[in-house]
Amino acid sequence: MDELVTLFKALTDETRFRIINLLLKREFCVCELVEILDMSQPRLSRHLNILKQTGILQSWREGKWMHYAIKKELSNYCKTVLNGVGEKLSQDKTGKLDLQKAKKVSRKPGKSCCEI
Numbered sequence: 001m002d003e004l005v006t007l008f009k010a011l012t013d014e015t016r017f018r019i020i021n022l023l024l025k026r027e028f029c030v031c032e033l034v035e036i037l038d039m040s041q042p043r044l045s046r047h048l049n050i051l052k053q054t055g056i057l058q059s060w061r062e063g064k065w066m067h068y069a070i071k072k073e074l075s076n077y078c079k080t081v082l083n084g085v086g087e088k089l090s091q092d093k094t095g096k097l098d099l100q101k102a103k104k105v106s107r108k109p110g111k112s113c114c115e116i
Contacts, residue, residue, distance in 0.1 A: 052068075
């Protein structure tokens with residue numbers, strides 16, 4: 001029960017919903033998320049940190065950039081909630097726009113993510 005309450009507390013923000021929607025599709029670097037969500041890196045990092053502390057995200061460093069993804073080893077009910085959120089947001093106007101922007105922010109072969 002505690003895990004589910006913590007999850008819902010973390011999802012009480014529109015920005016975090018948008019982040020989850022994107023990360024359900026693939027992993028992203030902070031610089032990519034900054035561009036897609038059109039927000040400052042410190043503000044975005046604060047939201048990512050909340051999701052990471054909740055146990056939803058995993059992160060790793062490549063050079064000077066942090067990359068984020070949805071943890072693969074989540075409980076079934078967390079996966080169900082997150083997939084439901086993603087399903088709903090991918091039909092939402094803002095969610096659709098975020099996903100369209102994400103397609104344009106694709107990495108070029110041989111380049112780091114932030115050399116788009």
